[in-house]
Amino acid sequence: MPQSLPVELDVAKIRADFPILEREVRPGIRLVYLDSTATSQKPAVVIKVMDEFYRKMNANIHRGVHTLAEEATAAYEEARQRIANFIGAKHAREIIFTRNATEAINLVAYSWGRKFLQPGDVIILTEMEHHSNLVPWQILAEERNLRLEFIPVTADGLLDMGTFNELLGLQPKLVAFTAMSNVLGTINPAKEIIQLAHQAGALTLVDGAQSVPHLPVNVQELDVDFLAFSGHKMCGPTGIGVLYGRETLLHTMPPFLGGGDMIRKVYLRSFAPNELPHKFEAGTPAIAEAIGLGAAVGYLENIGMDKIKAHEHELITYALECLSEIPGLTVLGPPADKKGGVASFSISGIHPHDVAQILDRYGIAVRAGHHCAMPLHDKFNLPATTRASFYLYNTKEEIDQLQMALGQVIKLLG
């Protein structure tokens, strides 16, 4: 039986869930939010659950037996379970709460990397990494004298898999890569990369900061060893992120930060670490934010990640058509069928800051800069680009507005 296409999103209904989309940027100018790759907007249900936590339930978790502490602990752990289900993890204890994807990657570099990597060991990254999946490995490489190798990015914004296959001959210890580029929008063949890496004896880390919010992701299907992502890019609050780690690996890893909650027993001169996942969660965590992320995950699940993916595919297909009509505009990255809802572009002779500033006159929020991917911009010989990115609440009408406003940019500065 052919798989039936997902039913279209009811975007009007979704938009009503996001209070900020009602906002006028200035009188009479409604917000057109095309910057979800930087951070997504939050549905009322997420805002409400965090507000209610502080109004009704606020207490520290994992200590104290009073009613509030019990309720807060249960809510925090329920959020962990929801997130585990959302990404198909076997156990909730494989979900480590961090501040964001950046901290999750740093946790792996610090804990796993410092224990298991020796001078001369090879880590394979890609040329399209966000600084968060680059700099932690640079720090570790310098400290431990490791060798970093990079899967090149082709002119059309794809990973050069031929070179990757050659690099695997170096017997890397780790292959760490983004499942979806925050600049090019490229959706990388994560499952294939993981399989090849495992065959070569390497572990794998996926930077899921863009893929988890926008695509269906299942860690068991992917067979990935570590997956890092941020709550705020997937309808959740800032200050909360996740490291998924395969349980057998997490057991072998030493703690990351030391402090309360990560210990089983403390003596004056030593300690015994707590069980998973608490071993990696030192100090009072972002409790309200974890609960908020749990609600965000519930919200996305109710809508359906397959539907969200299909909606964004429709938007990017339309956006690439519209943008191609603008003279002097070049979009980076592959065609719509190989990318998510991200369109980074340059307009010849006009600086991205000016583009973004003029778009703001029309209430259109886009990002201008190097999007925390300076090496990738160097590769394409651009100091910066303008990036429009889409999420479940965006519409084709908003893309029409973008096209119209870009016409005004060219009129003024072209």
Place this chain on the structure above:
Amino acid sequence: MDDLYREIIIDHYKNPGYRGILDPHDISFEDENPLCGDLIRIDLRVNEQGVITEAAFSGHGCAISQASADLLIESLIGKTIEDAKKITKQDILDMLGLDTLGPVRLKCALLPLKVLKAGVYGLGEASDKLVEEE
């Protein structure tokens, strides 16, 4: 409508009067804004009395940073190095004809002044402190 892209800015951006490189020069400095990759280089020729006789800027960036550089260079010629040290953030905003500027774009507007100050003070690197108000 905001009036950030007023005539004076567009005009100096599109038709800069002082774009170029001075070789040889007495003072030269360049710096970039790591947020957006904008790069400004300023070259100065100074006579024995410490008066700036020639000045030019080069590099790349947005309309605000480029117009700010052109206006700053224009204002420098005939000034002494000591005068140049006294130019403030407010002077730049006045030249651009802006009352205020958000924190992000302020960095664009002040990049040329930062480069100038690092150059005239003979510093190894530019810092934001050079253009902060006392």
